[in-house]
Amino acid sequence: MQIAHPYLLFLGDVPDSLAAKTAQGIVDWRPEWCLGQTRLNGCAADTGLPDMSIREGAGQGARTMIIGSVNAGGTLPEHWVDSIIEALEAGLDVASGLHIKLSSIPAVKEAAVRNGRALYDVRHNTETFATGRGTKRSGKRILAVGTDCSVGKKYTALAMDKAMRARGFKSSFSATGQTGVFISGRGVALDAVIADFISGAAEWISPATEEDYWQVIEGQGSLFHPSFAGVTLGLLHGAQPDAFIVCHEPTRTTMRGVDTPLPPIEDVIDMTIRCGRLTNPDIRCIGIAVNTAALEEHEARTYLQDLGREHDLPATDPVRFGMEPIVDKVVAAFGAP
Amino acid sequence: MQIAHPYLLFLGDVPDSLAAKTAQGIVDWRPEWCLGQTRLNGCAADTGLPDMSIREGAGQGARTMIIGSVNAGGTLPEHWVDSIIEALEAGLDVASGLHIKLSSIPAVKEAAVRNGRALYDVRHNTETFATGRGTKRSGKRILAVGTDCSVGKKYTALAMDKAMRARGFKSSFSATGQTGVFISGRGVALDAVIADFISGAAEWISPATEEDYWQVIEGQGSLFHPSFAGVTLGLLHGAQPDAFIVCHEPTRTTMRGVDTPLPPIEDVIDMTIRCGRLTNPDIRCIGIAVNTAALEEHEARTYLQDLGREHDLPATDPVRFGMEPIVDKVVAAFGAP
Numbered sequence: 001m002q003i004a005h006p007y008l009l010f011l012g013d014v015p016d017s018l019a020a021k022t023a024q025g026i027v028d029w030r031p032e033w034c035l036g037q038t039r040l041n042g043c044a045a046d047t048g049l050p051d052m053s054i055r056e057g058a059g060q061g062a063r064t065m066i067i068g069s070v071n072a073g074g075t076l077p078e079h080w081v082d083s084i085i086e087a088l089e090a091g092l093d094v095a096s097g098l099h100i101k102l103s104s105i106p107a108v109k110e111a112a113v114r115n116g117r118a119l120y121d122v123r124h125n126t127e128t129f130a131t132g133r134g135t136k137r138s139g140k141r142i143l144a145v146g147t148d149c150s151v152g153k154k155y156t157a158l159a160m161d162k163a164m165r166a167r168g169f170k171s172s173f174s175a176t177g178q179t180g181v182f183i184s185g186r187g188v189a190l191d192a193v194i195a196d197f198i199s200g201a202a203e204w205i206s207p208a209t210e211e212d213y214w215q216v217i218e219g220q221g222s223l224f225h226p227s228f229a230g231v232t233l234g235l236l237h238g239a240q241p242d243a244f245i246v247c248h249e250p251t252r253t254t255m256r257g258v259d260t261p262l263p264p265i266e267d268v269i270d271m272t273i274r275c276g277r278l279t280n281p282d283i284r285c286i287g288i289a290v291n292t293a294a295l296e297e298h299e300a301r302t303y304l305q306d307l308g309r310e311h312d313l314p315a316t317d318p319v320r321f322g323m324e325p326i327v328d329k330v331v332a333a334f335g336a337p
Numbered sequence: 338m339q340i341a342h343p344y345l346l347f348l349g350d351v352p353d354s355l356a357a358k359t360a361q362g363i364v365d366w367r368p369e370w371c372l373g374q375t376r377l378n379g380c381a382a383d384t385g386l387p388d389m390s391i392r393e394g395a396g397q398g399a400r401t402m403i404i405g406s407v408n409a410g411g412t413l414p415e416h417w418v419d420s421i422i423e424a425l426e427a428g429l430d431v432a433s434g435l436h437i438k439l440s441s442i443p444a445v446k447e448a449a450v451r452n453g454r455a456l457y458d459v460r461h462n463t464e465t466f467a468t469g470r471g472t473k474r475s476g477k478r479i480l481a482v483g484t485d486c487s488v489g490k491k492y493t494a495l496a497m498d499k500a501m502r503a504r505g506f507k508s509s510f511s512a513t514g515q516t517g518v519f520i521s522g523r524g525v526a527l528d529a530v531i532a533d534f535i536s537g538a539a540e541w542i543s544p545a546t547e548e549d550y551w552q553v554i555e556g557q558g559s560l561f562h563p564s565f566a567g568v569t570l571g572l573l574h575g576a577q578p579d580a581f582i583v584c585h586e587p588t589r590t591t592m593r594g595v596d597t598p599l600p601p602i603e604d605v606i607d608m609t610i611r612c613g614r615l616t617n618p619d620i621r622c623i624g625i626a627v628n629t630a631a632l633e634e635h636e637a638r639t640y641l642q643d644l645g646r647e648h649d650l651p652a653t654d655p656v657r658f659g660m661e662p663i664v665d666k667v668v669a670a671f672g673a674p
Binding site for chain 2: 131132133134135190191192193194195196198199200223224226227228229230231232233234235237238255257258259260271274275278279
């Protein structure tokens, strides 16, 4: 699967910008792939891209229309289906991260076949994976892990990849979630894989490369989250990272969606190393990435300094202060590019 | 899903008894549910049940025909399909643990609809699961875990359930694999669940019960197996066991199907406790179950004695020496029934 760009981002008529966060993530990280946005009457989201009709987007060279919003309840409203068919008629592929499969809608499937266009349902893998092997692959890998879900693992991996490339490393971002797949144009929504193939899919996502090439892999869940730890462990084993970054949100007290208390960062580092050693005996932590949005700048700096000292690791906020301290750590630990 | 018995076991025409091990497992553990076996010309497997045609089985009251063999390559040969349709026409439900879905074969699906019969594809869950909650449920749970795959976890859980009931405990076996589902008539093939729902499915498998009721849960994989550890961890979190039994095969040096060395039993106990505490802070190991088939009886006894002393736990071979020592441990740790 390789989703063709430029993208036309379809926002529908959602009532707020949060509902269009998939589109916003794509614009934030791949603005050069984004030609414009298509909004229906009453849409309250705005990614800042030029507004255009589907026909205009096609005329300007868009290759794929991405469903960049989620409707209330995650369903696909009838009038969105009309827009999807219009895009297919205009010669675009269509990609979606919704639970409902585009190809399960007869009119959409027919329009795709009739126009020879591809439908991408990134929550539903068409790829057949082998079970994981655990065999060491060539190349270097960094995995973002977390004290919880939704603590900035995708953002951290993307920021790390960007900072690595800016420093002259050969590097790319490997997606394991739906928004990440749109941002990278390929990858797998790992939480949608059949349980037996989690680590196999993670191996597929981060294949063997040249020795000096770095893959920075989006994390999923947390080893301490009672809903999703199985996905996290399968990803850790399959990714066989040489290095990992712990992502954290300091105001969170219980794990997202459940009553389980957040684990100490120390425990996440320790457990990740203990489990990760199974497929990479040299796994090590190279830094802590914190979302400090809830803190004043001065507080944030003090917090990160204390955290860094406590764990003897660089600690930064990727948004506020950048990834340079953690790239420095990579250079110190693995050598300059 | 509740598969109706008595069962008629369909063995097909497989070339050896290993290919019929699903059928054999059902006969070993639920002989009272098994009416007979149906074999085609050339079948080399034999469970020891009375041979009968499908029509005879139906006439004697069979409710479900179980596909109890696996053909080379795991496919469903055309002449097996004829037998499946014959069973449906005779008024039986049909259950299969093959990768291919019975309902994906048009002639089979039509025959099921026409005769108002159910098709059970236990490798394909039709149940919709919630994500795991991690909340403590009432009742007691024992989970079989392993140093590797295929080290006797299902056998151990079944033997433990049987021994618990013989001692007067209220207890039942909870299936997490396909043969186990046939043996218990319900359950989920956990390795076939979508990754996001592993622990949620495990919670569904082992629901809240009366406080003095024990569920003995079939384990899957190993926390140290690079292919399947994600399933194992999700099961551990969802099952929230009060107690676990480590299953082991002493002649194995590398994990099944991969090059990873087998972990020490000590590490399995330690890691299971560390991870299991997330959803049950009181989790503890209550014994070690070893498949000693490769050892002489004297060697086996010495080995188990040394192992028990080393870990300060009862160590037994469920087949050779029974589960009594581990039931004793349950009584000592949790009280008599």
